[in-house]
Amino acid sequence: MRTTLLYFLLSLVCTPALAQQDPSGGHDIRLIVRADDMGAAQAVNEACIQAHRDGIVTSVEVLVPGPWFLDAVRLIKENPDVDVGVHLALTSEWQRIKWRPLTHAPSLVDTDGYFRPMTKQEPGFPPDTGFVDAHPKLDEVERELRAQIETAQRHLGKQVSHVSAHMLAARATPELQALTERLAREYGLRMEDDGVKYAGNFGSNTSTPEHREEALVELLERLPPGDWFIVEHPAFDTPEMRGFGHKGYERVAADRAGVTRAYLSSRVREVIDRRGIELVGFPAIASNPLSR
Template identity: 45%
Template sequence: MDRRQFCLRTVGVLAAMPLGAGSGLAQRRQAGDSIKLIVRADDIGSCHAANVACMRSFRDGTARSVEVQVCCPWFYEAAQMLRAEPGYDVGVHLTLTSEWANYKWGPITQAPSLVDAAGHFFATNRDFLAAKWDVHEVEKELRAQIELARKHIPQVTHLSSHMGTPTITPQLRTLAQKLAAEYKLPIETPGAQGFRWPADNNATAEQREAALVKALEELKPGLWILVEHPGLDTDEMRAIGHEGYWNVAAHRDGVTRSFTSEKVKAIIEKRSIQLVSYGDTWPRG
Protein backbone atom coordinates (compact mmCIF):
# COMPACT_ATOMS: atom_id res chain seq x y z
CA MET A 1 0.00 0.00 0.00
CA ASP A 2 1.51 3.37 -0.98
CA ARG A 3 1.17 6.65 0.91
CA ARG A 4 -1.76 7.96 -1.14
CA GLN A 5 -3.73 4.74 -0.72
CA PHE A 6 -2.99 4.74 3.01
CA CYS A 7 -4.11 8.34 3.49
CA LEU A 8 -7.30 7.83 1.50
CA ARG A 9 -8.10 4.66 3.42
CA THR A 10 -7.54 6.13 6.85
CA VAL A 11 -8.97 9.64 6.50
CA GLY A 12 -11.91 10.05 8.83
CA VAL A 13 -12.19 6.48 10.03
CA LEU A 14 -14.93 5.88 12.57
CA ALA A 15 -14.37 2.37 13.89
CA ALA A 16 -17.34 0.68 15.55
CA MET A 17 -16.48 -1.49 18.51
CA PRO A 18 -18.27 -3.49 21.21
CA LEU A 19 -18.82 -1.62 24.42
CA GLY A 20 -15.79 -1.70 26.68
CA ALA A 21 -15.29 -0.80 30.30
CA GLY A 22 -17.28 2.15 31.61
CA SER A 23 -15.67 5.56 31.64
CA GLY A 24 -17.05 6.71 34.99
CA LEU A 25 -18.74 9.61 33.23
CA ALA A 26 -22.34 10.42 34.16
CA GLN A 27 -24.70 8.11 32.30
CA ARG A 28 -27.09 10.27 30.35
CA ARG A 29 -28.67 7.45 28.40
CA GLN A 30 -30.15 4.15 29.52
CA ALA A 31 -27.84 1.15 29.77
CA GLY A 32 -27.40 -0.50 26.39
CA ASP A 33 -28.48 2.67 24.58
CA SER A 34 -25.40 4.82 25.16
CA ILE A 35 -23.13 6.22 22.47
CA LYS A 36 -19.48 6.55 23.44
CA LEU A 37 -16.97 8.20 21.15
CA ILE A 38 -13.19 8.37 21.24
CA VAL A 39 -11.99 11.29 19.12
CA ARG A 40 -8.32 10.55 18.39
CA ALA A 41 -5.85 13.16 17.11
CA ASP A 42 -2.88 11.60 15.33
CA ASP A 43 0.72 12.74 14.72
CA ILE A 44 1.48 15.15 17.53
CA GLY A 45 5.24 15.61 17.54
CA SER A 46 5.49 15.55 13.74
CA CYS A 47 5.68 19.34 13.39
CA HIS A 48 4.90 22.50 15.35
CA ALA A 49 1.60 23.11 13.56
CA ALA A 50 0.45 19.57 14.36
CA ASN A 51 1.39 20.10 18.01
CA VAL A 52 -0.62 23.30 18.28
CA ALA A 53 -3.59 21.83 16.40
CA CYS A 54 -3.68 18.61 18.43
CA MET A 55 -3.64 20.57 21.69
CA ARG A 56 -6.33 22.94 20.42
CA SER A 57 -8.45 19.92 19.47
CA PHE A 58 -8.41 18.91 23.15
CA ARG A 59 -8.62 22.28 24.87
CA ASP A 60 -11.28 23.78 22.61
CA GLY A 61 -12.77 20.69 21.04
CA THR A 62 -13.66 17.04 21.13
CA ALA A 63 -10.35 15.12 21.00
CA ARG A 64 -9.73 12.96 24.06
CA SER A 65 -6.79 10.83 22.91
CA VAL A 66 -3.71 11.88 20.96
CA GLU A 67 -0.98 9.84 19.25
CA VAL A 68 2.62 11.01 19.71
CA GLN A 69 5.42 10.31 17.24
CA VAL A 70 8.47 9.97 19.45
CA CYS A 71 11.07 9.87 16.66
CA CYS A 72 9.93 13.14 15.06
CA PRO A 73 11.71 16.50 15.44
CA TRP A 74 8.94 18.20 17.43
CA PHE A 75 8.49 15.43 20.01
CA TYR A 76 9.98 17.33 22.93
CA GLU A 77 7.70 20.33 22.43
CA ALA A 78 4.75 17.93 22.19
CA ALA A 79 5.81 16.21 25.42
CA GLN A 80 6.03 19.56 27.22
CA MET A 81 2.57 20.54 26.00
CA LEU A 82 1.09 17.19 27.02
CA ARG A 83 2.59 17.31 30.51
CA ALA A 84 0.71 20.59 30.97
CA GLU A 85 -2.58 18.84 30.09
CA PRO A 86 -2.61 15.62 32.14
CA GLY A 87 -6.24 14.98 31.19
CA TYR A 88 -5.25 14.44 27.55
CA ASP A 89 -4.88 10.69 27.00
CA VAL A 90 -1.73 9.75 25.04
CA GLY A 91 -0.83 6.86 22.78
CA VAL A 92 2.64 6.05 21.46
CA HIS A 93 2.23 6.19 17.68
CA LEU A 94 4.85 3.57 16.82
CA THR A 95 6.65 4.86 13.73
CA LEU A 96 8.83 3.05 11.19
CA THR A 97 8.20 5.24 8.11
CA SER A 98 8.90 8.83 7.08
CA GLU A 99 6.36 9.62 4.41
CA TRP A 100 6.81 13.28 3.47
CA ALA A 101 8.78 14.28 0.37
CA ASN A 102 10.80 17.22 1.73
CA TYR A 103 10.78 16.52 5.46
CA LYS A 104 12.32 13.43 7.04
CA TRP A 105 13.04 11.62 10.29
CA GLY A 106 14.65 8.36 11.29
CA PRO A 107 15.10 5.95 14.18
CA ILE A 108 16.21 6.94 17.66
CA THR A 109 18.32 3.78 17.87
CA GLN A 110 21.09 2.40 15.68
CA ALA A 111 18.99 0.50 13.13
CA PRO A 112 20.72 0.27 9.73
CA SER A 113 18.20 -2.19 8.30
CA LEU A 114 15.32 0.26 8.87
CA VAL A 115 16.70 3.22 6.95
CA ASP A 116 17.45 4.35 3.41
CA ALA A 117 20.83 5.52 2.11
CA ALA A 118 20.35 8.93 3.77
CA GLY A 119 19.62 7.41 7.19
CA HIS A 120 15.89 8.12 7.18
CA PHE A 121 13.01 5.71 7.61
CA PHE A 122 11.63 4.46 4.30
CA ALA A 123 8.84 6.59 2.85
CA THR A 124 6.30 3.87 2.10
CA ASN A 125 5.20 0.49 3.36
CA ARG A 126 6.17 -0.91 -0.02
CA ASP A 127 9.76 0.30 0.42
CA PHE A 128 9.86 -0.92 4.00
CA LEU A 129 8.67 -4.38 3.03
CA ALA A 130 11.19 -4.55 0.19
CA ALA A 131 14.08 -3.82 2.55
CA LYS A 132 15.84 -6.58 4.47
CA TRP A 133 14.73 -5.28 7.84
CA ASP A 134 15.91 -7.01 10.99
CA VAL A 135 13.11 -7.82 13.44
CA HIS A 136 15.54 -7.39 16.35
CA GLU A 137 16.27 -3.85 15.21
CA VAL A 138 12.52 -3.23 14.90
CA GLU A 139 11.98 -4.43 18.46
CA LYS A 140 14.83 -2.29 19.80
CA GLU A 141 13.46 0.79 18.02
CA LEU A 142 9.85 0.31 19.12
CA ARG A 143 10.94 -0.33 22.72
CA ALA A 144 12.98 2.87 22.65
CA GLN A 145 10.01 4.86 21.35
CA ILE A 146 7.72 3.47 24.06
CA GLU A 147 10.24 4.09 26.84
CA LEU A 148 11.11 7.63 25.74
CA ALA A 149 7.42 8.52 25.57
CA ARG A 150 6.78 7.11 29.04
CA LYS A 151 9.82 8.95 30.40
CA HIS A 152 8.51 12.35 29.28
CA ILE A 153 4.72 11.89 29.23
CA PRO A 154 3.10 10.45 32.38
CA GLN A 155 -0.34 9.82 30.85
CA VAL A 156 0.63 7.27 28.16
CA THR A 157 -2.14 4.63 28.09
CA HIS A 158 -1.85 2.78 24.78
CA LEU A 159 0.02 2.08 21.54
CA SER A 160 -0.93 2.65 17.91
CA SER A 161 0.63 2.08 14.52
CA HIS A 162 1.71 4.88 12.16
CA MET A 163 0.72 4.00 8.58
CA GLY A 164 0.13 0.45 9.81
CA THR A 165 3.81 -0.37 9.36
CA PRO A 166 4.60 -1.80 12.82
CA THR A 167 1.84 -4.40 12.38
CA ILE A 168 2.00 -4.93 8.61
CA THR A 169 3.23 -8.55 8.69
CA PRO A 170 2.26 -11.43 11.01
CA GLN A 171 5.76 -11.34 12.54
CA LEU A 172 5.55 -7.62 13.25
CA ARG A 173 2.00 -7.94 14.54
CA THR A 174 3.15 -10.61 16.99
CA LEU A 175 6.00 -8.35 18.10
CA ALA A 176 3.66 -5.39 18.65
CA GLN A 177 1.28 -7.55 20.66
CA LYS A 178 4.19 -8.79 22.77
CA LEU A 179 5.27 -5.23 23.54
CA ALA A 180 1.69 -4.22 24.30
CA ALA A 181 1.39 -7.06 26.81
CA GLU A 182 4.78 -6.39 28.36
CA TYR A 183 4.21 -2.67 28.83
CA LYS A 184 0.51 -3.17 29.70
CA LEU A 185 -0.50 -0.75 26.96
CA PRO A 186 -3.34 -1.87 24.66
CA ILE A 187 -2.55 -1.57 20.96
CA GLU A 188 -5.07 -0.25 18.44
CA THR A 189 -8.69 -1.36 18.84
CA PRO A 190 -9.03 -5.14 18.34
CA GLY A 191 -12.23 -6.23 16.61
CA ALA A 192 -13.10 -2.74 15.38
CA GLN A 193 -15.48 -2.24 12.47
CA GLY A 194 -14.81 0.70 10.16
CA PHE A 195 -17.25 3.55 9.49
CA ARG A 196 -15.98 6.34 7.25
CA TRP A 197 -16.31 10.03 8.02
CA PRO A 198 -17.61 10.82 4.51
CA ALA A 199 -15.20 13.61 3.56
CA ASP A 200 -12.06 13.01 1.51
CA ASN A 201 -8.79 14.94 1.54
CA ASN A 202 -10.11 17.46 -0.99
CA ALA A 203 -13.25 18.43 0.92
CA THR A 204 -13.52 22.03 2.08
CA ALA A 205 -13.57 22.77 5.80
CA GLU A 206 -17.29 23.47 5.57
CA GLN A 207 -17.96 20.19 3.75
CA ARG A 208 -15.88 18.29 6.29
CA GLU A 209 -17.76 19.86 9.20
CA ALA A 210 -21.15 19.13 7.64
CA ALA A 211 -20.16 15.53 6.92
CA LEU A 212 -19.08 15.01 10.52
CA VAL A 213 -22.30 16.52 11.89
CA LYS A 214 -24.31 14.20 9.66
CA ALA A 215 -22.25 11.16 10.69
CA LEU A 216 -22.77 12.00 14.37
CA GLU A 217 -26.51 12.47 13.81
CA GLU A 218 -26.65 8.90 12.47
CA LEU A 219 -24.32 7.28 15.01
CA LYS A 220 -25.81 4.19 16.63
CA PRO A 221 -25.38 3.05 20.25
CA GLY A 222 -22.00 1.53 21.00
CA LEU A 223 -18.38 2.56 21.38
CA TRP A 224 -16.87 4.34 18.39
CA ILE A 225 -13.48 5.77 17.51
CA LEU A 226 -12.85 8.67 15.16
CA VAL A 227 -9.26 8.92 13.89
CA GLU A 228 -7.92 12.00 12.10
CA HIS A 229 -4.91 14.31 11.83
CA PRO A 230 -5.33 17.88 13.09
CA GLY A 231 -3.15 20.57 11.57
CA LEU A 232 -3.07 24.26 10.70
CA ASP A 233 -2.96 26.13 7.41
CA THR A 234 0.48 27.65 8.05
CA ASP A 235 3.61 28.14 5.94
CA GLU A 236 5.22 25.23 7.78
CA MET A 237 2.44 22.78 7.02
CA ARG A 238 1.99 24.03 3.45
CA ALA A 239 5.55 22.82 2.80
CA ILE A 240 4.68 19.28 3.93
CA GLY A 241 3.33 16.75 1.47
CA HIS A 242 4.07 13.94 -0.95
CA GLU A 243 2.95 12.74 -4.34
CA GLY A 244 -0.84 12.66 -4.46
CA TYR A 245 -1.21 14.63 -1.22
CA TRP A 246 0.05 18.21 -1.36
CA ASN A 247 -2.98 19.89 0.22
CA VAL A 248 -1.96 18.71 3.69
CA ALA A 249 -2.31 22.14 5.32
CA ALA A 250 -5.81 22.84 4.00
CA HIS A 251 -7.02 19.30 4.72
CA ARG A 252 -5.68 19.13 8.26
CA ASP A 253 -6.74 22.66 9.12
CA GLY A 254 -10.25 21.52 8.16
CA VAL A 255 -9.89 18.59 10.54
CA THR A 256 -9.00 20.95 13.40
CA ARG A 257 -11.94 23.16 12.57
CA SER A 258 -14.26 20.15 12.64
CA PHE A 259 -12.81 18.86 15.91
CA THR A 260 -13.40 22.26 17.52
CA SER A 261 -16.66 23.09 15.70
CA GLU A 262 -19.55 24.46 17.73
CA LYS A 263 -21.95 22.58 15.42
CA VAL A 264 -20.13 19.33 16.10
CA LYS A 265 -20.12 19.95 19.84
CA ALA A 266 -23.82 20.84 19.71
CA ILE A 267 -24.82 17.54 18.07
CA ILE A 268 -22.67 15.64 20.57
CA GLU A 269 -24.52 17.42 23.37
CA LYS A 270 -27.94 16.98 21.73
CA ARG A 271 -27.45 13.24 21.28
CA SER A 272 -25.79 12.73 24.70
CA ILE A 273 -22.74 11.25 23.04
CA GLN A 274 -20.13 10.55 25.71
CA LEU A 275 -16.62 11.63 24.75
CA VAL A 276 -14.20 9.11 26.21
CA SER A 277 -10.54 8.19 25.86
CA TYR A 278 -8.54 4.99 25.49
CA GLY A 279 -7.60 5.27 29.15
CA ASP A 280 -11.27 5.48 30.14
CA THR A 281 -12.18 2.48 28.05
CA TRP A 282 -9.20 0.13 28.26
CA PRO A 283 -7.43 0.95 31.53
CA ARG A 284 -3.86 -0.22 31.85
CA GLY A 285 -3.56 -3.62 33.45
Protein backbone atom coordinates in the same frame (compact mmCIF):
# COMPACT_ATOMS: atom_id res chain seq x y z
CA MET B 1 -3.41 10.65 4.32
CA ARG B 2 -3.50 6.92 3.54
CA THR B 3 -3.87 6.01 7.21
CA THR B 4 -7.58 6.80 7.30
CA LEU B 5 -8.14 4.78 4.12
CA LEU B 6 -6.34 1.83 5.68
CA TYR B 7 -8.47 2.08 8.81
CA PHE B 8 -11.56 2.20 6.58
CA LEU B 9 -10.49 -0.98 4.78
CA LEU B 10 -9.81 -2.62 8.16
CA SER B 11 -13.27 -1.61 9.33
CA LEU B 12 -14.89 -3.36 6.37
CA VAL B 13 -13.45 -6.62 7.67
CA CYS B 14 -13.93 -6.02 11.40
CA THR B 15 -17.09 -3.91 11.64
CA PRO B 16 -20.46 -3.89 9.86
CA ALA B 17 -21.11 -0.66 7.98
CA LEU B 18 -22.79 1.97 10.11
CA ALA B 19 -25.63 2.23 7.66
CA GLN B 20 -26.45 -1.43 8.30
CA GLN B 21 -26.71 -0.94 12.06
CA ASP B 22 -29.53 0.48 14.11
CA PRO B 23 -28.72 4.16 14.80
CA SER B 24 -31.66 4.57 17.19
CA GLY B 25 -31.52 5.18 20.87
CA GLY B 26 -28.83 7.83 21.16
CA HIS B 27 -27.57 6.30 24.40
CA ASP B 28 -24.53 4.31 25.47
CA ILE B 29 -22.45 5.73 22.65
CA ARG B 30 -18.84 6.31 23.61
CA LEU B 31 -16.35 7.83 21.22
CA ILE B 32 -12.60 8.18 21.26
CA VAL B 33 -11.56 11.11 19.06
CA ARG B 34 -7.93 10.78 18.00
CA ALA B 35 -5.59 13.50 16.79
CA ASP B 36 -2.54 11.95 15.17
CA ASP B 37 1.08 12.96 14.49
CA MET B 38 2.01 15.20 17.41
CA GLY B 39 5.77 15.67 17.18
CA ALA B 40 5.82 16.14 13.41
CA ALA B 41 5.50 19.95 13.44
CA GLN B 42 4.72 22.85 15.74
CA ALA B 43 1.53 23.54 13.75
CA VAL B 44 0.44 19.95 14.37
CA ASN B 45 1.22 20.12 18.08
CA GLU B 46 -0.67 23.36 18.60
CA ALA B 47 -3.70 22.23 16.58
CA CYS B 48 -3.96 18.88 18.37
CA ILE B 49 -3.89 20.53 21.78
CA GLN B 50 -6.36 23.25 20.83
CA ALA B 51 -8.67 20.57 19.41
CA HIS B 52 -8.47 18.89 22.81
CA ARG B 53 -8.87 22.02 24.93
CA ASP B 54 -11.61 23.67 22.88
CA GLY B 55 -12.92 20.84 20.74
CA ILE B 56 -13.69 17.14 20.87
CA VAL B 57 -10.28 15.44 20.82
CA THR B 58 -9.74 12.97 23.66
CA SER B 59 -6.56 11.18 22.54
CA VAL B 60 -3.37 12.51 20.96
CA GLU B 61 -0.86 10.23 19.22
CA VAL B 62 2.82 11.16 19.54
CA LEU B 63 5.60 10.49 17.03
CA VAL B 64 8.58 9.99 19.34
CA PRO B 65 11.21 10.31 16.54
CA GLY B 66 9.48 13.45 15.25
CA PRO B 67 11.48 16.70 15.27
CA TRP B 68 8.91 18.44 17.51
CA PHE B 69 8.54 15.60 20.04
CA LEU B 70 9.82 17.56 23.03
CA ASP B 71 7.45 20.41 22.25
CA ALA B 72 4.65 17.83 22.16
CA VAL B 73 5.76 16.59 25.58
CA ARG B 74 5.55 20.14 26.97
CA LEU B 75 2.03 20.68 25.66
CA ILE B 76 0.80 17.28 26.80
CA LYS B 77 2.12 17.84 30.32
CA GLU B 78 0.21 21.13 30.40
CA ASN B 79 -2.96 19.13 29.64
CA PRO B 80 -2.83 16.15 32.01
CA ASP B 81 -6.37 15.05 31.18
CA VAL B 82 -5.54 14.15 27.56
CA ASP B 83 -5.05 10.48 26.72
CA VAL B 84 -1.77 9.68 24.91
CA GLY B 85 -0.80 7.00 22.44
CA VAL B 86 2.70 6.16 21.26
CA HIS B 87 2.31 6.54 17.49
CA LEU B 88 4.86 3.90 16.57
CA ALA B 89 6.81 5.23 13.58
CA LEU B 90 8.62 3.12 11.01
CA THR B 91 8.00 5.47 8.08
CA SER B 92 8.67 9.14 7.34
CA GLU B 93 6.40 10.11 4.47
CA TRP B 94 7.05 13.76 3.62
CA GLN B 95 9.44 14.91 0.90
CA ARG B 96 10.99 17.86 2.74
CA ILE B 97 10.72 16.90 6.41
CA LYS B 98 12.06 13.59 7.71
CA TRP B 99 12.78 11.68 10.90
CA ARG B 100 15.18 8.86 11.71
CA PRO B 101 15.12 5.86 14.06
CA LEU B 102 16.15 6.34 17.66
CA THR B 103 18.28 3.19 17.39
CA HIS B 104 20.88 1.77 15.02
CA ALA B 105 18.62 0.06 12.50
CA PRO B 106 20.18 -0.30 9.01
CA SER B 107 17.32 -2.34 7.55
CA LEU B 108 14.75 0.34 8.48
CA VAL B 109 16.35 3.28 6.67
CA ASP B 110 17.12 4.60 3.20
CA THR B 111 20.53 5.64 1.90
CA ASP B 112 20.28 8.94 3.81
CA GLY B 113 19.50 7.24 7.11
CA TYR B 114 15.82 8.27 7.22
CA PHE B 115 12.83 5.97 7.59
CA ARG B 116 11.44 5.07 4.17
CA PRO B 117 8.39 7.14 3.22
CA MET B 118 5.73 4.52 2.48
CA THR B 119 4.51 1.41 4.28
CA LYS B 120 4.58 -0.51 0.99
CA GLN B 121 6.12 0.39 -2.34
CA GLU B 122 3.68 2.73 -4.11
CA PRO B 123 3.21 2.98 -7.89
CA GLY B 124 5.01 6.01 -9.27
CA PHE B 125 7.34 6.35 -6.27
CA PRO B 126 11.11 5.87 -6.59
CA PRO B 127 12.61 2.45 -5.83
CA ASP B 128 13.34 1.53 -2.21
CA THR B 129 10.61 3.75 -0.75
CA GLY B 130 8.48 0.96 0.75
CA PHE B 131 9.14 -0.19 4.33
CA VAL B 132 7.76 -3.72 3.97
CA ASP B 133 9.36 -4.28 0.57
CA ALA B 134 12.81 -3.53 2.06
CA HIS B 135 12.48 -6.64 4.27
CA PRO B 136 13.09 -4.99 7.65
CA LYS B 137 14.78 -7.18 10.25
CA LEU B 138 12.39 -8.02 13.03
CA ASP B 139 15.02 -7.65 15.76
CA GLU B 140 15.79 -4.11 14.55
CA VAL B 141 12.09 -3.28 14.48
CA GLU B 142 11.72 -4.57 18.03
CA ARG B 143 14.65 -2.50 19.35
CA GLU B 144 13.27 0.62 17.68
CA LEU B 145 9.71 0.18 18.91
CA ARG B 146 10.98 -0.51 22.44
CA ALA B 147 13.02 2.69 22.34
CA GLN B 148 10.01 4.73 21.20
CA ILE B 149 7.72 3.28 23.87
CA GLU B 150 10.29 3.68 26.64
CA THR B 151 11.08 7.27 25.62
CA ALA B 152 7.39 8.19 25.63
CA GLN B 153 6.83 6.57 29.02
CA ARG B 154 9.92 8.24 30.47
CA HIS B 155 8.66 11.68 29.45
CA LEU B 156 4.91 11.25 29.87
CA GLY B 157 4.45 8.50 32.43
CA LYS B 158 0.94 7.23 33.03
CA GLN B 159 -0.61 9.59 30.49
CA VAL B 160 0.50 7.02 27.91
CA SER B 161 -2.26 4.42 27.70
CA HIS B 162 -1.86 2.72 24.33
CA VAL B 163 0.13 2.27 21.14
CA SER B 164 -0.97 3.13 17.62
CA ALA B 165 0.78 2.52 14.31
CA HIS B 166 1.81 5.44 12.09
CA MET B 167 0.62 4.58 8.57
CA LEU B 168 -0.12 1.12 10.06
CA ALA B 169 3.49 0.12 9.33
CA ALA B 170 3.98 -1.52 12.73
CA ARG B 171 1.00 -3.75 11.92
CA ALA B 172 1.62 -4.28 8.20
CA THR B 173 2.40 -8.03 8.32
CA PRO B 174 1.35 -10.83 10.67
CA GLU B 175 4.85 -10.86 12.17
CA LEU B 176 4.81 -7.10 12.81
CA GLN B 177 1.29 -7.31 14.21
CA ALA B 178 2.32 -10.05 16.64
CA LEU B 179 5.41 -8.09 17.69
CA THR B 180 3.47 -4.88 18.31
CA GLU B 181 0.81 -6.71 20.32
CA ARG B 182 3.50 -8.43 22.42
CA LEU B 183 5.28 -5.16 23.16
CA ALA B 184 2.02 -3.43 24.07
CA ARG B 185 1.25 -6.16 26.62
CA GLU B 186 4.79 -6.10 28.00
CA TYR B 187 4.68 -2.34 28.61
CA GLY B 188 1.17 -2.41 30.07
CA LEU B 189 -0.41 -0.61 27.12
CA ARG B 190 -3.44 -1.26 24.94
CA MET B 191 -3.56 -1.62 21.18
CA GLU B 192 -5.26 1.27 19.41
CA ASP B 193 -8.37 -0.72 18.50
CA ASP B 194 -8.71 -2.93 21.59
CA GLY B 195 -12.42 -3.07 22.43
CA VAL B 196 -13.41 -0.28 20.05
CA LYS B 197 -14.62 -0.13 16.47
CA TYR B 198 -13.58 2.29 13.75
CA ALA B 199 -16.49 4.62 13.02
CA GLY B 200 -15.29 5.57 9.53
CA ASN B 201 -13.84 8.51 7.65
CA PHE B 202 -15.26 12.01 7.57
CA GLY B 203 -14.23 13.31 4.19
CA SER B 204 -10.84 12.79 2.58
CA ASN B 205 -7.70 14.76 1.81
CA THR B 206 -9.48 16.27 -1.21
CA SER B 207 -12.41 17.55 0.87
CA THR B 208 -13.09 21.22 1.53
CA PRO B 209 -13.16 22.37 5.16
CA GLU B 210 -16.94 22.74 4.86
CA HIS B 211 -17.28 19.17 3.65
CA ARG B 212 -15.05 17.87 6.43
CA GLU B 213 -17.33 19.49 9.00
CA GLU B 214 -20.52 18.30 7.31
CA ALA B 215 -19.18 14.75 6.95
CA LEU B 216 -18.33 14.59 10.66
CA VAL B 217 -21.79 15.85 11.59
CA GLU B 218 -23.35 13.15 9.40
CA LEU B 219 -21.11 10.42 10.86
CA LEU B 220 -22.05 11.40 14.42
CA GLU B 221 -25.76 11.60 13.58
CA ARG B 222 -25.86 7.95 12.53
CA LEU B 223 -23.44 6.50 15.09
CA PRO B 224 -25.07 3.50 16.82
CA PRO B 225 -24.61 2.50 20.47
CA GLY B 226 -21.21 1.04 21.28
CA ASP B 227 -17.57 1.97 21.74
CA TRP B 228 -16.10 3.74 18.71
CA PHE B 229 -13.06 5.69 17.58
CA ILE B 230 -12.29 8.15 14.80
CA VAL B 231 -8.86 9.18 13.55
CA GLU B 232 -7.66 12.31 11.79
CA HIS B 233 -4.72 14.68 11.57
CA PRO B 234 -5.27 18.27 12.76
CA ALA B 235 -2.85 21.08 11.90
CA PHE B 236 -2.91 24.80 11.25
CA ASP B 237 -2.31 26.25 7.79
CA THR B 238 1.07 27.88 8.42
CA PRO B 239 4.19 28.41 6.28
CA GLU B 240 5.75 25.46 8.12
CA MET B 241 2.88 23.14 7.21
CA ARG B 242 2.87 24.30 3.59
CA GLY B 243 6.27 22.64 3.33
CA PHE B 244 4.66 19.24 4.02
CA GLY B 245 3.62 17.07 1.11
CA HIS B 246 4.46 14.16 -1.14
CA LYS B 247 3.46 12.84 -4.53
CA GLY B 248 -0.34 12.61 -4.64
CA TYR B 249 -0.89 14.66 -1.46
CA GLU B 250 0.31 18.20 -1.90
CA ARG B 251 -2.32 20.33 -0.11
CA VAL B 252 -1.50 19.02 3.35
CA ALA B 253 -1.73 22.31 5.26
CA ALA B 254 -5.13 23.27 3.86
CA ASP B 255 -6.55 19.77 4.32
CA ARG B 256 -5.40 19.40 7.91
CA ALA B 257 -6.65 22.86 8.80
CA GLY B 258 -10.04 21.56 7.64
CA VAL B 259 -9.72 18.68 10.12
CA THR B 260 -8.96 21.18 12.88
CA ARG B 261 -12.06 23.15 11.93
CA ALA B 262 -14.22 20.02 12.14
CA TYR B 263 -12.81 19.04 15.53
CA LEU B 264 -13.53 22.56 16.86
CA SER B 265 -16.95 22.89 15.21
CA SER B 266 -19.91 24.05 17.30
CA ARG B 267 -22.20 22.09 14.96
CA VAL B 268 -20.27 18.92 15.75
CA ARG B 269 -20.47 19.66 19.46
CA GLU B 270 -24.23 20.19 19.23
CA VAL B 271 -24.74 16.72 17.73
CA ILE B 272 -22.57 15.14 20.42
CA ASP B 273 -24.49 16.87 23.21
CA ARG B 274 -27.92 16.23 21.72
CA ARG B 275 -27.27 12.53 21.13
CA GLY B 276 -25.61 12.02 24.49
CA ILE B 277 -22.35 10.80 22.93
CA GLU B 278 -19.74 10.41 25.65
CA LEU B 279 -16.25 11.51 24.61
CA VAL B 280 -13.68 9.27 26.30
CA GLY B 281 -10.07 8.13 26.17
CA PHE B 282 -8.80 4.57 26.08
CA PRO B 283 -8.57 4.20 29.88
CA ALA B 284 -12.36 4.63 30.19
CA ILE B 285 -12.97 1.84 27.69
CA ALA B 286 -10.48 -0.42 29.49
CA SER B 287 -11.99 0.10 32.91
CA ASN B 288 -15.66 -0.05 31.94
CA PRO B 289 -16.40 -1.62 28.55
CA LEU B 290 -19.98 -1.44 27.31
CA SER B 291 -21.59 -4.88 27.24
CA ARG B 292 -23.38 -5.61 23.98
